[in-house]
Amino acid sequence: MISRGVMMGIAEVIPGVSGGTLALISGIYGRLVDAIKSANLPALKSLLRFRLGEVFRQVHWIFLLLVFSGQGLGIVLCTKIIPLPDLLRSHPAPVLGLFFGLIVGSILLLGRDAGRPGGLGIVAYLVGGAVGWVVVTGVPAETPTDLWFIFLCGIIAICAWILPGISGSYTLLLLKKYDYIWGSIGAALGALGKGDFAGLGEALKILLPFALGALAGISLFSRLLSWVLARYQNLTMMAMNGLLIVSLYAIFPWQDAKYEMHRGKEKLIGTVPRLPSGEELARWEGVLACVLPIVGFVLVLMVDRMARAKKPESAAGPAV
Secondary structure, three states: OHHHHHHHHHHHHOOOOOHHHHHHHOOOHHHHHHHHHHOOHHHHHHHHOOOHHHHHHHOOHHHHHHHHHHHHHHHHHHHHHOOHHHHHHHOHHHHHHHHHHHHHHHHHHHHHHHOOOOHHHHHHHHHHHHHHHHHHHHOOOOOOOOHHHHHHHHHHHHHHHHOOOOOHHHHHHHOOOHHHHHHHHHHHHHHHHHOOHHHHHHHHHHHHHHHHHHHHHHHHHHHHHHHHHHHHHHHHHHHHHHHHHHHHHHOOOOEEEEEEEEOOEEEEEEEEEOOOOHHHHHOHHHHHHHHHHHHHHHHHHHHHHHHHHOOOOOOOOOOO
Protein backbone atom coordinates (compact mmCIF):
# COMPACT_ATOMS: atom_id res chain seq x y z
CA MET A 1 0.00 0.00 0.00
CA ILE A 2 2.88 2.37 0.73
CA SER A 3 4.30 1.79 -2.77
CA ARG A 4 0.99 2.85 -4.30
CA GLY A 5 1.04 5.93 -2.11
CA VAL A 6 4.55 6.74 -3.40
CA MET A 7 3.29 6.49 -6.98
CA MET A 8 0.38 8.78 -6.15
CA GLY A 9 2.71 11.29 -4.45
CA ILE A 10 5.00 11.42 -7.48
CA ALA A 11 1.95 11.79 -9.72
CA GLU A 12 0.66 14.75 -7.76
CA VAL A 13 3.87 16.72 -8.20
CA ILE A 14 3.84 16.07 -11.95
CA PRO A 15 0.99 17.85 -13.79
CA GLY A 16 -0.77 15.48 -16.16
CA VAL A 17 -0.44 12.31 -14.11
CA SER A 18 -3.37 12.11 -11.73
CA GLY A 19 -3.00 10.51 -8.33
CA GLY A 20 -6.72 9.72 -8.51
CA THR A 21 -6.17 7.91 -11.81
CA LEU A 22 -3.35 5.82 -10.33
CA ALA A 23 -5.60 4.94 -7.40
CA LEU A 24 -8.35 3.99 -9.85
CA ILE A 25 -6.24 1.77 -12.11
CA SER A 26 -4.41 0.15 -9.20
CA GLY A 27 -7.70 -0.90 -7.64
CA ILE A 28 -7.80 1.19 -4.46
CA TYR A 29 -9.89 4.17 -5.62
CA GLY A 30 -13.18 3.04 -4.09
CA ARG A 31 -11.46 2.18 -0.85
CA LEU A 32 -9.66 5.53 -0.81
CA VAL A 33 -12.89 7.51 -1.22
CA ASP A 34 -14.57 5.42 1.52
CA ALA A 35 -11.58 5.93 3.82
CA ILE A 36 -11.68 9.69 3.31
CA LYS A 37 -15.41 9.71 3.94
CA SER A 38 -14.83 7.82 7.22
CA ALA A 39 -13.13 10.94 8.62
CA ASN A 40 -16.51 12.56 9.08
CA LEU A 41 -18.18 14.94 11.52
CA PRO A 42 -18.94 12.24 14.15
CA ALA A 43 -15.27 11.24 14.08
CA LEU A 44 -14.26 14.90 14.54
CA LYS A 45 -16.64 15.24 17.50
CA SER A 46 -15.14 12.11 19.06
CA LEU A 47 -11.65 13.52 18.55
CA LEU A 48 -12.56 16.85 20.18
CA ARG A 49 -13.93 14.90 23.17
CA PHE A 50 -10.69 12.87 23.31
CA ARG A 51 -12.58 9.61 22.68
CA LEU A 52 -9.69 8.17 20.70
CA GLY A 53 -11.04 4.63 20.76
CA GLU A 54 -14.16 5.77 18.91
CA VAL A 55 -12.03 7.69 16.41
CA PHE A 56 -9.89 4.65 15.62
CA ARG A 57 -13.01 2.51 15.18
CA GLN A 58 -14.73 5.01 12.86
CA VAL A 59 -11.82 6.16 10.69
CA HIS A 60 -9.91 3.83 8.33
CA TRP A 61 -6.73 5.25 9.81
CA ILE A 62 -4.29 2.41 9.03
CA PHE A 63 -5.13 2.53 5.33
CA LEU A 64 -4.93 6.34 5.24
CA LEU A 65 -1.65 6.35 7.20
CA LEU A 66 0.01 3.94 4.75
CA VAL A 67 -1.24 5.73 1.63
CA PHE A 68 -0.42 9.24 2.87
CA SER A 69 3.00 8.15 4.18
CA GLY A 70 3.79 6.83 0.72
CA GLN A 71 2.56 10.04 -0.84
CA GLY A 72 4.83 12.03 1.44
CA LEU A 73 7.83 10.03 0.26
CA GLY A 74 6.83 10.59 -3.38
CA ILE A 75 6.50 14.33 -2.82
CA VAL A 76 9.93 14.51 -1.17
CA LEU A 77 11.41 12.68 -4.16
CA CYS A 78 10.05 15.22 -6.65
CA THR A 79 10.63 18.39 -4.62
CA LYS A 80 14.07 17.77 -3.10
CA ILE A 81 15.85 15.01 -5.05
CA ILE A 82 14.38 16.08 -8.42
CA PRO A 83 13.39 19.75 -7.82
CA LEU A 84 10.70 20.12 -10.48
CA PRO A 85 9.41 23.51 -9.22
CA ASP A 86 12.91 25.02 -9.51
CA LEU A 87 13.42 23.46 -12.94
CA LEU A 88 10.14 24.95 -14.17
CA ARG A 89 11.43 28.44 -13.32
CA SER A 90 14.94 27.98 -14.72
CA HIS A 91 14.17 25.82 -17.81
CA PRO A 92 10.48 26.36 -18.66
CA ALA A 93 10.39 24.98 -22.23
CA PRO A 94 11.73 21.45 -21.49
CA VAL A 95 9.69 21.10 -18.29
CA LEU A 96 6.50 22.33 -19.96
CA GLY A 97 7.28 19.94 -22.82
CA LEU A 98 7.35 17.02 -20.38
CA PHE A 99 4.11 18.21 -18.79
CA PHE A 100 2.52 18.61 -22.23
CA GLY A 101 3.27 15.00 -23.17
CA LEU A 102 2.03 13.72 -19.82
CA ILE A 103 -1.23 15.60 -20.18
CA VAL A 104 -1.79 14.42 -23.78
CA GLY A 105 -1.32 10.85 -22.56
CA SER A 106 -3.80 11.44 -19.74
CA ILE A 107 -6.32 12.85 -22.23
CA LEU A 108 -6.03 9.69 -24.33
CA LEU A 109 -6.52 7.37 -21.34
CA LEU A 110 -9.35 9.39 -19.87
CA GLY A 111 -11.12 9.43 -23.23
CA ARG A 112 -10.72 5.66 -23.46
CA ASP A 113 -12.14 5.08 -19.99
CA ALA A 114 -15.03 7.49 -20.51
CA GLY A 115 -16.12 5.70 -23.70
CA ARG A 116 -17.64 7.00 -26.92
CA PRO A 117 -19.62 10.17 -26.28
CA GLY A 118 -23.26 10.31 -27.26
CA GLY A 119 -25.36 13.47 -27.35
CA LEU A 120 -24.97 14.19 -23.64
CA GLY A 121 -21.31 13.21 -23.82
CA ILE A 122 -20.64 15.83 -26.49
CA VAL A 123 -22.39 18.41 -24.31
CA ALA A 124 -20.18 17.32 -21.38
CA TYR A 125 -17.04 17.75 -23.52
CA LEU A 126 -18.20 21.22 -24.61
CA VAL A 127 -19.01 22.28 -21.05
CA GLY A 128 -15.64 21.04 -19.81
CA GLY A 129 -13.90 22.78 -22.71
CA ALA A 130 -15.72 26.03 -21.98
CA VAL A 131 -14.68 25.87 -18.33
CA GLY A 132 -11.11 25.13 -19.41
CA TRP A 133 -11.07 28.12 -21.77
CA VAL A 134 -12.36 30.43 -19.04
CA VAL A 135 -9.65 29.17 -16.70
CA VAL A 136 -6.86 29.46 -19.31
CA THR A 137 -7.81 32.92 -20.55
CA GLY A 138 -9.33 34.31 -17.36
CA VAL A 139 -6.65 33.49 -14.80
CA PRO A 140 -4.04 36.28 -14.80
CA ALA A 141 -0.35 35.52 -15.31
CA GLU A 142 0.37 36.59 -11.74
CA THR A 143 -2.13 35.44 -9.12
CA PRO A 144 -2.33 36.72 -5.53
CA THR A 145 -0.21 35.38 -2.70
CA ASP A 146 -2.84 36.39 -0.14
CA LEU A 147 -3.92 33.79 2.41
CA TRP A 148 -7.46 33.57 1.00
CA PHE A 149 -6.16 32.67 -2.46
CA ILE A 150 -3.72 30.05 -1.11
CA PHE A 151 -6.62 28.58 0.88
CA LEU A 152 -8.72 28.50 -2.32
CA CYS A 153 -5.85 26.81 -4.18
CA GLY A 154 -5.83 24.11 -1.50
CA ILE A 155 -9.55 23.47 -2.00
CA ILE A 156 -9.26 23.29 -5.80
CA ALA A 157 -6.08 21.18 -5.83
CA ILE A 158 -7.42 18.57 -3.40
CA CYS A 159 -10.63 18.27 -5.40
CA ALA A 160 -8.57 17.61 -8.52
CA TRP A 161 -6.37 15.18 -6.57
CA ILE A 162 -9.25 12.90 -5.73
CA LEU A 163 -10.74 13.02 -9.24
CA PRO A 164 -9.56 10.31 -11.64
CA GLY A 165 -8.09 11.95 -14.72
CA ILE A 166 -7.09 15.43 -13.58
CA SER A 167 -4.06 16.31 -11.49
CA GLY A 168 -3.94 18.60 -8.48
CA SER A 169 -0.61 19.95 -9.71
CA TYR A 170 -2.18 20.70 -13.08
CA THR A 171 -4.75 22.95 -11.43
CA LEU A 172 -1.93 24.69 -9.52
CA LEU A 173 -0.13 25.18 -12.82
CA LEU A 174 -3.24 26.83 -14.29
CA LEU A 175 -3.65 28.96 -11.16
CA LYS A 176 0.02 30.05 -11.50
CA LYS A 177 0.89 28.63 -8.09
CA TYR A 178 2.69 25.39 -9.03
CA ASP A 179 6.24 26.47 -8.19
CA TYR A 180 4.99 28.65 -5.32
CA ILE A 181 3.32 25.77 -3.43
CA TRP A 182 5.67 22.91 -4.30
CA GLY A 183 8.69 25.18 -3.90
CA SER A 184 7.48 26.01 -0.39
CA ILE A 185 7.31 22.30 0.44
CA GLY A 186 10.89 21.88 -0.77
CA ALA A 187 11.94 24.95 1.23
CA ALA A 188 10.24 23.61 4.37
CA LEU A 189 12.00 20.25 4.03
CA GLY A 190 15.35 21.98 3.44
CA ALA A 191 14.89 24.31 6.40
CA LEU A 192 13.88 21.41 8.64
CA GLY A 193 16.99 19.48 7.65
CA LYS A 194 19.23 22.47 8.43
CA GLY A 195 17.44 23.40 11.66
CA ASP A 196 16.50 26.75 10.08
CA PHE A 197 13.34 27.46 12.05
CA ALA A 198 12.96 30.97 10.62
CA GLY A 199 12.93 29.54 7.08
CA LEU A 200 10.56 26.80 8.19
CA GLY A 201 8.20 29.42 9.61
CA GLU A 202 8.19 31.36 6.33
CA ALA A 203 7.36 28.21 4.39
CA LEU A 204 4.59 27.27 6.84
CA LYS A 205 2.94 30.67 6.33
CA ILE A 206 2.19 29.41 2.81
CA LEU A 207 1.67 25.72 3.50
CA LEU A 208 -0.71 25.98 6.46
CA PRO A 209 -3.44 27.94 4.60
CA PHE A 210 -3.01 25.55 1.66
CA ALA A 211 -3.34 22.54 3.97
CA LEU A 212 -6.42 23.98 5.67
CA GLY A 213 -8.00 24.58 2.25
CA ALA A 214 -7.17 21.01 1.24
CA LEU A 215 -8.71 19.69 4.45
CA ALA A 216 -11.89 21.71 3.91
CA GLY A 217 -12.08 20.68 0.27
CA ILE A 218 -11.62 16.97 0.81
CA SER A 219 -14.08 16.90 3.72
CA LEU A 220 -16.85 18.32 1.54
CA PHE A 221 -15.89 17.16 -1.94
CA SER A 222 -15.39 13.46 -1.19
CA ARG A 223 -19.09 13.14 -0.40
CA LEU A 224 -20.20 15.09 -3.47
CA LEU A 225 -17.80 13.13 -5.67
CA SER A 226 -19.07 9.80 -4.36
CA TRP A 227 -22.63 10.84 -5.26
CA VAL A 228 -21.75 12.23 -8.71
CA LEU A 229 -19.57 9.30 -9.80
CA ALA A 230 -22.21 6.81 -8.70
CA ARG A 231 -24.70 8.43 -11.10
CA TYR A 232 -22.78 10.27 -13.82
CA GLN A 233 -19.27 8.79 -13.91
CA ASN A 234 -18.75 8.78 -17.70
CA LEU A 235 -20.23 12.25 -18.20
CA THR A 236 -18.04 13.62 -15.41
CA MET A 237 -14.92 12.11 -16.98
CA MET A 238 -15.88 13.51 -20.40
CA ALA A 239 -16.29 17.00 -18.94
CA MET A 240 -12.88 16.74 -17.27
CA ASN A 241 -11.34 15.59 -20.54
CA GLY A 242 -12.81 18.57 -22.37
CA LEU A 243 -11.20 20.84 -19.78
CA LEU A 244 -7.83 19.12 -20.20
CA ILE A 245 -7.92 19.32 -24.00
CA VAL A 246 -8.59 23.06 -24.09
CA SER A 247 -6.16 23.93 -21.33
CA LEU A 248 -3.22 22.44 -23.28
CA TYR A 249 -3.15 25.96 -24.72
CA ALA A 250 -1.47 27.14 -21.51
CA ILE A 251 1.06 24.28 -21.29
CA PHE A 252 2.60 24.52 -24.75
CA PRO A 253 6.40 24.67 -24.25
CA TRP A 254 6.95 27.94 -26.13
CA GLN A 255 4.99 30.95 -24.92
CA ASP A 256 5.18 34.67 -25.70
CA ALA A 257 4.77 36.86 -22.63
CA LYS A 258 2.33 39.76 -22.77
CA TYR A 259 2.97 42.84 -20.62
CA GLU A 260 1.13 46.06 -19.87
CA MET A 261 2.14 49.13 -17.94
CA HIS A 262 0.81 49.31 -14.40
CA ARG A 263 1.78 52.28 -12.20
CA GLY A 264 4.81 52.95 -14.35
CA LYS A 265 6.03 49.34 -14.34
CA GLU A 266 5.63 46.49 -16.80
CA LYS A 267 3.38 43.75 -15.44
CA LEU A 268 3.05 40.28 -16.93
CA ILE A 269 -0.62 39.78 -17.83
CA GLY A 270 -0.53 36.54 -19.79
CA THR A 271 1.21 34.25 -22.24
CA VAL A 272 0.32 33.12 -25.76
CA PRO A 273 1.64 29.88 -27.31
CA ARG A 274 3.80 30.20 -30.42
CA LEU A 275 5.92 28.06 -32.73
CA PRO A 276 9.65 27.99 -31.88
CA SER A 277 12.26 29.50 -34.16
CA GLY A 278 14.95 27.42 -35.82
CA GLU A 279 17.54 28.98 -33.53
CA GLU A 280 15.57 27.93 -30.46
CA LEU A 281 15.21 24.36 -31.74
CA ALA A 282 18.97 24.14 -32.32
CA ARG A 283 19.73 24.75 -28.63
CA TRP A 284 19.82 21.86 -26.19
CA GLU A 285 16.73 23.21 -24.37
CA GLY A 286 14.86 23.24 -27.69
CA VAL A 287 15.86 19.65 -28.39
CA LEU A 288 14.70 18.59 -24.91
CA ALA A 289 11.44 20.51 -25.35
CA CYS A 290 10.79 18.39 -28.48
CA VAL A 291 11.87 15.05 -27.00
CA LEU A 292 10.35 15.27 -23.51
CA PRO A 293 6.70 15.45 -24.71
CA ILE A 294 7.23 12.04 -26.31
CA VAL A 295 8.87 10.76 -23.12
CA GLY A 296 5.96 12.02 -21.02
CA PHE A 297 3.37 10.54 -23.36
CA VAL A 298 5.06 7.12 -23.36
CA LEU A 299 5.52 7.25 -19.58
CA VAL A 300 1.79 7.70 -19.00
CA LEU A 301 0.98 4.76 -21.27
CA MET A 302 3.59 2.59 -19.53
CA VAL A 303 2.24 3.40 -16.06
CA ASP A 304 -1.28 2.61 -17.24
CA ARG A 305 -0.20 -0.67 -18.82
CA MET A 306 1.74 -1.84 -15.77
CA ALA A 307 -1.11 -0.94 -13.42
CA ARG A 308 -3.68 -2.75 -15.56
CA ALA A 309 -1.49 -5.83 -15.74
CA LYS A 310 -2.17 -6.32 -12.03
CA LYS A 311 -5.48 -7.73 -10.99
CA PRO A 312 -7.48 -4.93 -9.32
CA GLU A 313 -8.61 -5.31 -5.77
CA SER A 314 -12.24 -5.18 -4.87
CA ALA A 315 -13.66 -1.85 -3.77
CA ALA A 316 -13.34 -2.93 -0.18
CA GLY A 317 -9.79 -4.07 -0.67
CA PRO A 318 -7.89 -6.60 1.39
CA ALA A 319 -7.31 -6.17 5.06
CA VAL A 320 -4.33 -3.96 5.84
